Amino acid sequence: MTDVLLSARDLTKRFTTRGTFGRKSEFTAVDGVSFAVHRGETLAVVGESGSGKSTSARIVAKLMEPSAGTLEFEDEDVTHATGAQLARYRADVQVVFQDPFSSLNPRHTVERILMAPLDYQGIAPSGGRRAYTGELMERVGLNPDHAQRYPAQFSGGQAQRIGIARALAVNPKLVICDEAVSALDVSVQAQVLELLLRLQRESGFSYIFIAHDLAVVRRIAHRVAVMSGGKIVEQGPRGQVFDDPRHPYTRTLLAAVPRINPEWDRRRRAATA
Amino acid sequence: MRGQGPMSEDPMSAAASGPDVTSELLVVENLTVTLPTTRGPVAVVKDVSFTVGRNETVGIVGESGSGKSMTSLAIMGLLPRGALTTGSVRLDGVELLGLGDREMRRIRGAQASMIFQDPLSSLNPYYTVGLQIEEMYRAHLGGSRKEARKVAVEALERVGIPEPERRTGHYPHQFSGGQRQRIMIAMALVCSPGLLIADEPTTALDVTVQAQILRLLADLQRQTRTGMVFITHDLAVISSIATRVLVMCRGEQVEYGTAEQVFSAPEHAYTRRLLESIPRITDDLSADEVVL
Numbered sequence: 001m002t003d004v005l006l007s008a009r010d011l012t013k014r015f016t017t018r019g020t021f022g023r024k025s026e027f028t029a030v031d032g033v034s035f036a037v038h039r040g041e042t043l044a045v046v047g048e049s050g051s052g053k054s055t056s057a058r059i060v061a062k063l064m065e066p067s068a069g070t071l072e073f074e075d076e077d078v079t080h081a082t083g084a085q086l087a088r089y090r091a092d093v094q095v096v097f098q099d100p101f102s103s104l105n106p107r108h109t110v111e112r113i114l115m116a117p118l119d120y121q122g123i124a125p126s127g128g129r130r131a132y133t134g135e136l137m138e139r140v141g142l143n144p145d146h147a148q149r150y151p152a153q154f155s156g157g158q159a160q161r162i163g164i165a166r167a168l169a170v171n172p173k174l175v176i177c178d179e180a181v182s183a184l185d186v187s188v189q190a191q192v193l194e195l196l197l198r199l200q201r202e203s204g205f206s207y208i209f210i211a212h213d214l215a216v217v218r219r220i221a222h223r224v225a226v227m228s229g230g231k232i233v234e235q236g237p238r239g240q241v242f243d244d245p246r247h248p249y250t251r252t253l254l255a256a257v258p259r260i261n262p263e264w265d266r267r268r269r270a271a272t273a
Numbered sequence: 274m275r276g277q278g279p280m281s282e283d284p285m286s287a288a289a290s291g292p293d294v295t296s297e298l299l300v301v302e303n304l305t306v307t308l309p310t311t312r313g314p315v316a317v318v319k320d321v322s323f324t325v326g327r328n329e330t331v332g333i334v335g336e337s338g339s340g341k342s343m344t345s346l347a348i349m350g351l352l353p354r355g356a357l358t359t360g361s362v363r364l365d366g367v368e369l370l371g372l373g374d375r376e377m378r379r380i381r382g383a384q385a386s387m388i389f390q391d392p393l394s395s396l397n398p399y400y401t402v403g404l405q406i407e408e409m410y411r412a413h414l415g416g417s418r419k420e421a422r423k424v425a426v427e428a429l430e431r432v433g434i435p436e437p438e439r440r441t442g443h444y445p446h447q448f449s450g451g452q453r454q455r456i457m458i459a460m461a462l463v464c465s466p467g468l469l470i471a472d473e474p475t476t477a478l479d480v481t482v483q484a485q486i487l488r489l490l491a492d493l494q495r496q497t498r499t500g501m502v503f504i505t506h507d508l509a510v511i512s513s514i515a516t517r518v519l520v521m522c523r524g525e526q527v528e529y530g531t532a533e534q535v536f537s538a539p540e541h542a543y544t545r546r547l548l549e550s551i552p553r554i555t556d557d558l559s560a561d562e563v564v565l
Contacts, residue, residue, distance in 0.1 A: 048479035048480065048481065048482075049450075049479055156337075185336035185337055185506065186336065186506065186508070186547060186550050186551050187336065187546060187547060187550045188336075189550070189552075190549075190550035190551075190552070193552070212479065212480065213480075213552075214480070214554055215551070215552040215553055215554045216552050218552065218553075218554060219552040242554070252481060253480065253481060254554065255484075256480045256481040256483065256484035257480055257509075257554045258480075258483070258484070258487070258507065258509035258510045258512070258513050259509050259512070259513070259553070259554060259555060260508060260509050260512040260536060260548075260551075260553070261512050261513075261532075261533075261536060262555065263537075264512070264532075264533055264536035264537035265536065265537075265548075265553075267537040267538065268536060268537050268538065268539065268545075268548065271537075271538060272545070
């Protein structure tokens with residue numbers, strides 16, 4: 001896994017806010033952030049609110065231009081990509097958002113939602129729309145017979161599966177998950193995490209997994225970048241960041257995660273084994 | 274509360290049933306809540322029973338739609354219009370179900386307080402936090418402005434707000450999310466209620482702030498001997514704070530026992546599944562998980 005798919009160098013994003021009496025003040029949300037995503041791996045970006053993790057994701061998704069820094073995808077500078085280059089990038093890089101209901105058009109059927117990325121790219125699926133939709137739905141564990149239903153007819157977990165299926169519709173090389181499982185109940189969350197892991201095993205794409213929940217990140221990430229105050233304070237393989245954290249902030253963050261009494265947990269497992 | 278259903282027990286008989294009642298602060302028996310919907314009445318809480326002792330924390334855990342919040346709203350008499358409640362809720366031996374709005378208002382804040390997930394929606398943006406705490410105090414316990422002001426400063430100090438004297442003059446938006454939750458806790462405890470209901474009080478907070486608020490609640494509870502009902506979807510949080518745990522699923526009470534029992538030897542398949550599905554920070558990762 002030395003094959004770099006995407007690399008971000010010194011990404012910086014400054015926002016200018018205008019307060020009362022027109023006073024301008026500048027706020028640096030992302031401050032010189034560099035990271036690389038290899039093919040087939042999951043890079044998790046963790047941090048608390050205001051750490052700059054979501055802004056970083058938005059820059060990589062090209063929903064936002066960085067104030068400074070460069071973004072390279074497959075050895076091509078895409079920092080200011082436009083036209084055909086941008087369209088190609090948008091096909092290769094897909095996003096799954098936190099709230100499936102607000103990111104799915106409520107007036108469109110599942111089929112129309114799943115076909116939208118292909119329509120945008122001007123691709124007609126071989127075998128027809130219906131078959132393609134059905135196949136996608138099956139991959140994410142949805143009943144293909146429900147292709148003509150609307151988002152509101154699905155539960156939160158199922159709606160998130162639609163969001164994932166839409167991201168996969170154009171065979172992306174990178175999927176950005178922005179707090180994609182944060183809003184889900186734990187049992188549903190576990191299923192969606194399983195699904196994300198399986199899809200990666202099957203298709204070999206990469207994830208940038210933005211999350212605040214360290215336990216979830218530990219479950220899914222190969223490498224972890226810890227952000228605080230717009231900067232990456234620590235970056236490394238999962239084992240290192242979780243078991244041997246170098247930065248004091250990472251240690252604080254890990255120590256704050258609530259845990260089930262380990263002795264009770266051990267007894268429960270011994271009893272079920 | 275409107276449309277009050279029959280009560281399973283006479284309020285007087287509870288007080289008469291012996292001295293052990295006094296060690297139990299809150300007794301909920303066979304609580305059932307039915308809400309009217311366009312498709313007819315739906316029972317959102319079904320036959321729930323539990324007890325909270327003084328100085329004890331009982332955790333109610335469940336996923337969305339499990340009825341955990343409805344249970345707490347029923348205790349506080351804050352259910353939506355048209356809700357039907359049956360069973361019994363006794364606080365300090367006094368039956369709460371069936372009490373009128375005026376009586377419940379007297380109890381809320383003074384004998385039973387509640388804090389919610391989002392403190393910003395519970396605080397009035399137009400008044401300073403000091404004034405809001407003062408009003409809460411004076412509404413229930415009376416006293417002079419001057420005395421109430423002193424109480425408000427002490428209340429902020431107790432929940433760890435730095436420079437409490439100066440901060441009483443600030444508005445809610447001038448505080449961070451964690452500080453706002455501290456202010457809500459200060460306000461909830463200002464009249465020294467016997468019971469505090471905390472409904473997902475740390476869910477919207479960052480994990481480091483959550484840890485601070487949990488510690489604060491545990492410390493305050495030790496000092497004030499307040500009984501607490503802690504509602505959350507997070508089993509790990511419950512494990513760290515509750516002495517007894519009630520697991521709810523689709524309005525039903527699927528498991529109830531000491532935290533140790535529920536976490537080390539869960540009886541119900543739902544509890545076991547819930548415990549198996551949470552990702553852990555300390556687990557050995559099994560073979561099917563990502564490997565480098």
